[in-house]
Amino acid sequence: MPLVTKSLHGKTGILTFSNPAQRNCLSQEMVEALVGGFDDFEEDRVYAVILRAEPGVKVWSAGHNIKELPDGRRDPLNYYDSLEVLLxxxxxxPYPVIAMVEGTVWGGACDLCISCDMxxxxxxxxxxxxxxxxGxxxxxxxxxxxxxxxGPKIAKEMFFTAKPISAxxxxxxxxxxxxxxxxxxxxxTLALADSITVNAPLAIRAIKHQFRLLLKGSPLAAETFEEIQxxxxxxxxxxxYHEGVLSFKEKRPPNFTGK
Incomplete structure (x- = not known):
């Protein structure tokens, strides 16, 4: 059974996560299927995309497949990581992407949601x-x-506590x-997508690209990126970090030591 299914609703493409047994985790295989779906929809001149899970799921997506993360000594989220490619x-x-969310959203899947336009x-x-x-x-x-x-206050709270926030x-x-x-x-959500696809596609495409460019904001100094890395x-x-990944695989609480 495919990990992602594709369907059309008028000029709206729909990509549906179809791996509830693995909590729709964003494995490399799942990501490749999603990227391929976006490629197909762009070629087919789809003017909006809905990203969703199957109805009634408890987990929209559990985010990164932790089993695919390196154990250490290598950047787990580098520029060419499969999730980064998907984001x-x-x-x-070129056109708006709507995350239609039912259930819980964890980790990298939360980043996927906010990378969508709505x-x-x-x-x-x-x-x-x-x-x-x-870790x-x-x-x-x-x-x-x-x-x-x-904004910084809410972002810090979400990152520092790792606690979920409600809808x-x-x-x-x-x-x-x-x-x-x-x-x-x-x-x-389908009605929202319809209200987009009836508008002029070239105008929507140009406006989305402007948002993308303007949200990049002011460039940072090269030294700042080096410091972050x-x-x-x-x-x-x-x-x-090694303990965090290992404890997840062993299904036990991590024992962090600050080392």
Missing amino acids: RRVQDF IVCAESSTFAITPAKL LPYNASGVVHFLNVL QQAHNVSMVNHVIPAPELESF GLRRRVYDSED
Whole structure:
């Protein structure tokens, strides 16, 4: 059975996670299927994309497949990591991408959601960014995504505590566009996509690209990027990072020592 299924609703493409047994984790195989879906939709001149899980799931996506992370001494979230490739593909897709969320969203899947242009979620949805639970040094581009969407105070709380926030909390801080009762989630999101696809596609494409460029903001000094990379390397070379990944694989609480 495919990990991702594709369908069309008028000029809207729909990509559906179809691996609930693995909590729709963003494995390399899953990511390749999603990227391929976006490639197909761009070629087919689809003017909006909905990213969703199957109806009724408890976990929209558990995020990165922890079993695929390196044990240490190598950057776990480098520029060519499969999840990073997917996030850029979503951001660079010429037309709006809507995350339609039902269930819980963890880790890198939370980054995937905010990389979409809009988020519509069910009332029971929750969002958590969890690298601190694994001793994982999140990368600069991911942190910037959260800063742009949430601002520093809420982003810091989510990263530092690794606790989930509710759909209503996410709406209050403008992380999500709409919170909808689960039975109405699909119809509402399809209607939202329809309201996009009836507009002039060239104008929508140009406007999305402008948002992408303008949100990049002012360039940082080269030394700043070098400092960030140095900080991250100290983490992924640490005993704590190795312990975080190992404890997840062994299904036990981590014993972090700060070393």
